[in-house]
Amino acid sequence: MKKTIITISREFGSGGRTIGKNVAEKLGIPCYDKELIEELAQTTGFSKKYIEEQGEYAPTKSPFSYAFVGRNIDGMSVGDYLWNEQRKKILELAEKESFVIVGRCADYILREREDVLNVFVHAPVAERAKRIVEVYGETAVAPEKRLRDKDKKRAINYHYYTEQEWGRAQNYHLTLDSSAFGIEGCVDMICNIVKRENEN
């Protein structure tokens, strides 16, 4: 296989993470997501949960946001510092191997490269609500509200670090409604693109 990097951005509950894992498995390449967080936890000393939260949910651009951040590193908020560390790690990985990466604004971070396929996965609210209850279980908060909150946070995080609009078709080579094609349908489509690319 030619060196290929596949970035997967996804709405919460759309199955995007599963699609990423399955594509990686089929192509025999690693899938990065939480793994990056674990590595960062080791190198920075922060807890995994803390990094995960900082990674998905950027602060607002309010001038007061820094005031409420407990720690500062090199003049950056901890969130910005971790984002930057993660960014460096992603750029480094891209130099040496093929992989799938889920989230982390990787489409934006790797925008200068020509060996990257950027995919966005979404699905209607009703389908995603059903899925998050199946996968993560019920909580006191209605699934529709959990979706809205998490999507909103991801959109803000993406916009904060990329100045681009999350979910805008033009940011991606391919966007897929997973409810129309099914998880395996999406996996096949992505793998076929990579196979076709390798034939040329």
Place this chain on the structure above:
Amino acid sequence: MKKTIITISREFGSGGRTIGKNVAEKLGIPCYDKELIEELAQTTGFSKKYIEEQGEYAPTKSPFSYAFVGRNIDGMSVGDYLWNEQRKKILELAEKESFVIVGRCADYILREREDVLNVFVHAPVAERAKRIVEVYGETAVAPEKRLRDKDKKRAINYHYYTEQEWGRAQNYHLTLDSSAFGIEGCVDMICNIVKRENEN
């Protein structure tokens, strides 16, 4: 083949219309685009050029826009009247046959149906600029400006009639960057989805 309707929305110069025509040819079904305009010209008596312009470029929502419209039909502006006639025609066609339809807000008009695949085709500005010069020739206006103007008009038209955002991934089952996959690559992907659907 099961009855299937494929709607193609597209950025100007992305090759979306060609993709639509080629998909229709491969599947052996009609492709509607200008054909609808010809039919409307016959039934309404307006010129084809006039209908085409009204169809692509909606008035603004300014309360003054009606004042400047020369004719009114059934209390509607001519643009709204034609849009509505076109809408009725599209719904009628969907009842009886498989087809590909390019533009015309057909994704929105057919939103209640379950046998519709909605596709949006886009490409980076530089690629589209090259393509419109190849396909439509040079004009006094720079290709980048022609793209911006036409995309803007389509976005306004789409929003006026659908209250949705043009090019938002969530409005479509599939969005494709034609510069990444090529015209024939996009055609194959769409045809494979239809074939897969027919096997199930």
